[in-house]
Amino acid sequence: MPQALFYLFAAFAVLGAFGVIVNRNPVSSAFSLIGCFVSIAALFIGLNAYFIGTIQVLVYTGAIMVLFLFIIMLLDLRAEERRPLNLGAVLAGLGTGLTFLVMSSVVIGRFPEGGRGMPELKAVAGxxxxxxxxxxxxxxxxxxxxxxxxxxxxxxxxxxxxxxxxx
Amino acid sequence: MVTLNEYLFLSALLFSIGLTGVMVRSNVIVIFMCLELMLSAANLSLVAFSRFGALNGVPVYSAQVLVFFIVTVAAAEVAVGLAIIVAMYRARRSTDVGDMVTMKN
Missing domain, CATH: 1.20.5 (Single alpha-helices involved in coiled-coils or other helix-helix interfaces)
Structure with missing residues (x-):
């Protein structure tokens, strides 16, 4: 996969993921998550996993997210948006997320084999x-x-x- | 050429965003969406390892089969979870985790 395409879809995936937790309206969260899943499917196809990329689009965005949107529309969630944020939960969540990210970055940084590029694939028909x-x-x-x-x-x-x- | 570590870091980043969302948000449906995001992040690192471990030009298909099973289990999980959320909404008229305190004391 060309480097530029990888960074483009990675940026879309991270933006979509941020949209899920930042939007107060559940419908906007669901649509951000759809964008994130489609970008992840593009990354799968870039990794030559064509079948997995296809079922990511079909099952996740086609079935699971439609089910989510259906339930959100079914339950009237307007009142939930006016609830104030719980500051303790926000701080705990940011702390946990950042700790996990730092720990996994350290682990990834100590994996020198991962710095190599992907090996060449044999050309297959179909x-x-x-x-x-x-x-x-x-x-x-x-x-x-x-x-x-x-x-x-x-x-x-x-x-x-x-x-x-x-x- | 994109390296394996870049995929692994992206996967860890998406997973930690999902983890943050699970703890920050108080709407059960959004928490559930963040769980799906975490599953997808794990799938990304599995597929990256499948491509990285290619032997004689053939990717490791066992990893992709595992991703296939994870997607199937996630679909079943969403069906059951959303049914539970609808039942909970019927009983309490709310989907906020702050309102579910029956087992607190």
């Missing part, structure tokens, strides 16, 4: 979906079945949670 599908259905077949059970139980759980009263 996309990486074929290879990825082969790995999922052979080496990771059992986890895939577990994920299927998880999705079914999550669906049943949502239906139970949304019932007005349980019998």
């Amino acid at each position: 996309s990486d979906v074929h290879e990825l599908g082969r790995v999922i259905f052979t080496d990771f077949n059992f986890p895939l079945q577990i994920i299927a059970v998880l999705l079914v139980s999550a669906t049943v759980g949502v239906v139970v949670l949304c019932k007005k009263e349980l019998h």
Whole structure:
């Protein structure tokens, strides 16, 4: 990935992430997060992970964020915006976030192998979906079945949670 | 050429912004969005390692499969979490964490 494109999408991702925590209106936060996710998808595609970049757009921005916006519209959240900020929470949050960032920067700084560029990739015909599908259905077949059970139980759980009263 | 460390630093930056948001914001829905942001930041470093560890010109596909599973679990988590938030709103008419003090004393 060219350096200029990386910095462009990285800047968009960080701006979007800041927008999520700075905007008082949840709808603006959701739209900032959509911008952030699309930039992260562009970074994935720049890392030659085409399938992952595609599902990042389809699942995160197409399904998850639409669900978020739907719930925000459903619950009328106008009153929440007038609440004053809790100063203690702001200070604790900034302290925790900065501490984490400094600690991980120190760890990354002591990893000299990471200063090298990415290795060259073999030119493949078509996309990486074929290879990825082969790995999922052979080496990771059992986890895939577990994920299927998880999705079914999550669906049943949502239906139970949304019932007005349980019998 | 972009190095691995730049991706790792970007991932750490996005994760810490999400962590800050979880602690600063008091609206449950925005806290949930920040959790999704943290998951995505972790995915970014996984994909960067998958590309960096390429052997004989083939990226490490196991890392991308792990990202695929994380995205699936995140989708299930959002469905259940938003259902819980809607149920909570029905009971208390609020989505603010400051109003949820039933278990405090």
